[in-house]
Amino acid sequence: MSAAEFAIFELTRTRAEVEFLSRQIGSALGTCHDLQMKSDDGSPIVEHLKDAYAMTSDQNEDGGSSDRYFVNHDGDVGAYLIATCWNCLTAHHAIQDRKLARKQYGIAKRRIALMGTNMMKEEK
Numbered sequence: 001m002s003a004a005e006f007a008i009f010e011l012t013r014t015r016a017e018v019e020f021l022s023r024q025i026g027s028a029l030g031t032c033h034d035l036q037m038k039s040d041d042g043s044p045i046v047e048h049l050k051d052a053y054a055m056t057s058d059q060n061e062d063g064g065s066s067d068r069y070f071v072n073h074d075g076d077v078g079a080y081l082i083a084t085c086w087n088c089l090t091a092h093h094a095i096q097d098r099k100l101a102r103k104q105y106g107i108a109k110r111r112i113a114l115m116g117t118n119m120m121k122e123e124k
Ligand SMILES: [Zn+2]
Pocket: 032, 033, 034, 046, 048, 049, 084, 085, 086, 087, 088
């Protein structure tokens, strides 16, 4: 596989991974027994996940905010969701995986853009 072929393969692979994980998240949230609502952009808001991710921060005396911390647990989202909802736990894991996949997709896009830039320089 040439470098260009690898770059195209990586772009395609990482995009498919992001799409797969997005479907997995949707499917997991769709089976959550919790009440579901839609946010402004149409994506579902599941209370279990919202509660698991909810953060707050103390106000300093000067009005600035200090350390942020989770409202409903001591920082272990996974442990909180094990006790709360297995479907949302599955979604949480897929959300973490998708963050990584999106990062890799971004790298793959930048790699192709850089190759294109280099090709333009070689044309001159
Ligand atoms: Zn749930």
